[in-house]
Amino acid sequence: MISANSSIESTYRGEITLIFHGGLTHFFKSKDDPLETHFQLREKTSLKHIVEALGVPHPEIGNITVNQTIINLTYHPLPGDIIHIYPWQNEKSGEEAHPPKFILDNHLGKLTVYLRLLGIDACYNHNFEDADIARIAAEQNRIVLTRDRGLLKRKVVQCGYCVRGDDPITQLTEVVQQFSLSPYLKPFSRCPRCNGLLEKVDKQTILDQLLPLTRLYYNDFSRCSQCNQIYWKGSHYDRIKPIIQRFAVINDEET
Numbered sequence: 001m002i003s004a005n006s007s008i009e010s011t012y013r014g015e016i017t018l019i020f021h022g023g024l025t026h027f028f029k030s031k032d033d034p035l036e037t038h039f040q041l042r043e044k045t046s047l048k049h050i051v052e053a054l055g056v057p058h059p060e061i062g063n064i065t066v067n068q069t070i071i072n073l074t075y076h077p078l079p080g081d082i083i084h085i086y087p088w089q090n091e092k093s094g095e096e097a098h099p100p101k102f103i104l105d106n107h108l109g110k111l112t113v114y115l116r117l118l119g120i121d122a123c124y125n126h127n128f129e130d131a132d133i134a135r136i137a138a139e140q141n142r143i144v145l146t147r148d149r150g151l152l153k154r155k156v157v158q159c160g161y162c163v164r165g166d167d168p169i170t171q172l173t174e175v176v177q178q179f180s181l182s183p184y185l186k187p188f189s190r191c192p193r194c195n196g197l198l199e200k201v202d203k204q205t206i207l208d209q210l211l212p213l214t215r216l217y218y219n220d221f222s223r224c225s226q227c228n229q230i231y232w233k234g235s236h237y238d239r240i241k242p243i244i245q246r247f248a249v250i251n252d253e254e255t
Contacts, residue, residue: 014079119186196226
């Protein structure tokens with residue numbers, strides 16, 4: 001006698017075809033786009049479980065269709081299904097969208113600094129564990145930036161991106177493009193050390209905190225509203241400015 005459970009299980013046994021598009025092919029180290037792969041079903045299981053078993057974190061996934069019908073990651077594939085999986089794309093921009101907020105893992109410290117220099121809210125602490133990052137991302141509605149697929153696969157992580165590049169400037173270019181950050185860039189408006197907002201400060205109120213040559217040659221200063229670090233347009237500013245100008249216009253009268 002065949003049980004009902006056995007009948008259900010047999011319904012979900014067989015091969016499905018998965019076709020990954022765009023940036024998702026990165027997770028297969030393939031230059032093919034789209035990339036077609038096959039998966040053998042052995043039991044009833046969600047599409048989320050399948051794609052993550054193949055190495056693709058769920059926050060990276062956007063639209064999905066099966067046999068030309070739109071579905072989501074809770075779908076339970078059936079043998080013979082042809083499933084097209086597309087990368088997540090930012091569809092909000094301009095006035096309808098709030099500036100994105102990020103949290104970065106402890107391997108992306110330099111990227112964090114560059115994002116802050118562009119005025120982007122970027123939370124970072126080199127002591128954070130993966131669980132801390134996932135929790136803070138959920139609590140503060142932050143997008144996780146990481147190179148760790150395992151972190152992005154955590155169920156609590158809803159929005160995230162696996163940074164592809166090795167070089168911090170390449171990484172910055174990726175993130176600015178992936179999340180359409182150009183409208184939100186406000187160079188030198190955040191503290192690169194702690195992420196606090198910078199405020200103009202009268203030179204006369206901080207004279208006792210300045211070195212003699214700084215007092216002599218500089219007149220415009222900003223101070224972090226959180227850590228009180230003082231900034232001015234010295235040699236460090238001149239070194240950083242060409243990098244920032246690749247991404248945003250700098251108004252020297254305002255910074």
